[in-house]
Amino acid sequence: MIEVNHISHSFEGKQVLFDISSRFEKGQTNLIIGASGTGKSVLLKCIVGLLQPDEGYVTYDGRDFTSGDRNLKIDIRREIGMLFQGGALFDSKNVEENVMFPLNILTKMPLDEKLDRVNFCLQRVDLENVNKKMPSELSGGMKKRVGIARAIVNNSQYLFCDEPNSGLDPQTSITIDNLIKEITIEFDITTVVVTHDMNSVMEIGDYIAFMFEGRLLWEGSNDQIIDCNVQELENFIFANKLMRTMRNMKS
């Protein structure tokens, strides 16, 4: 479980996060949603330690990540897997080397065991016979899958995904969403996904935190979100015609 406690952050005097507190439970897919520029990615970066919050702290299963000592931070970071928006695969390494990278750096596993683990993770994300391909030879969806494989290869306890559906077609987006959900349940990990894709919200949102202008305005599940009484969230959900049609049909 990850707890976010009173996080505030600003860039050069401009505050972008205002006193955000939330709790992301283990074994469920936690979503941070909101329009572009609302601070979702900044919050995610504060949670994973890429940014130091001005105020507040984050705990991972009770361990203080923000103000804890350096060794504790390193230990926690080595339990984190992250899927970045563009995949963030290392251009100079092939798929196999990319996925094996955390094992090479963080473990002393023999090569054959590492290869077995890499192949297992690649199969788990439905990728086969791509081991020797370079990132430039992969499609957007394949890059995301490799990114997920790399994120889970070291038996990560916490999985973070920053806009996993950006740049993907709707069908591939749903496949990636389902993959994230399945991995969360199968490996019993804490997953936090930043997205503004309503399909993801409805498909995999066990817990949803809605952000607006740097503030957390609403929390709940995908069952509750349609009936929320927050104007900003309604504007966000029903921004597209399909969702408006659904609402009209329901009413």
Next chain:
Amino acid sequence: MESIGKFLIFMGRMFIRMESFGTYFKLTVDESIKVGYNSILIFAIVSTFMGAVTTLQTAYNLISPFIPSYVISLVVRDMTILELAPTIMAIVYAGKVGSNIAGELGTMRITEQIDALEVMGINSASYLVLPKIIASLIMYPLLVILAGYLSLLGGYMTAVLTGVMTGYDYIYGIRYDFVEFNVKFALIKALAFAFLVAAISSYKGYFTKGGALEVGQSSTSAVTNSCIAILTADYLLAKLLL
């Protein structure tokens, strides 16, 4: 001053949370190939022509019956060892290797590859930059030795082929009144320039913000700043050591 402070902190960051020796060894070998082996061709071409042109121009300026012809190669030798091989080639090195380092790190920054390393608990500054600096410190002095040799060889070939002096006179001039310290001085300069180019270019690339445009600006800035640093260090080292 803020940039200098930030640069020094960046340099200091390389030595905390370091990875295993084996990791750095492998990375340093890879970087040595990139910064050293891959630069041999351009160094060979530039230095050979530099030696050839220096010989012709020195010969052109020393037409006098009172000046023996071996003085031409003596001048070429001292110019090559003291300035052309270590300093001018450092400018070429900054253009080729410096821009490459800044571009590579800048692209890694904007595509979140550096963030990916940090999230894994890896000190990205140490992992990415230290091998580049070590590789540069190893390879650039070797490139300077190669450049010096080829420059003198280029001068010899030009001298003989154009008939400005005999091969015997050229070799005599090369050996005449040779000061061994000049070679040591050139290698000290090479080490200083190797560090400056790798460190400044890494710093510029590592802190790139934005997109493709900014990566280009970082590369340009890396080369410009490296050149200024090389020339400043050249003056200071000459003042201190000669």
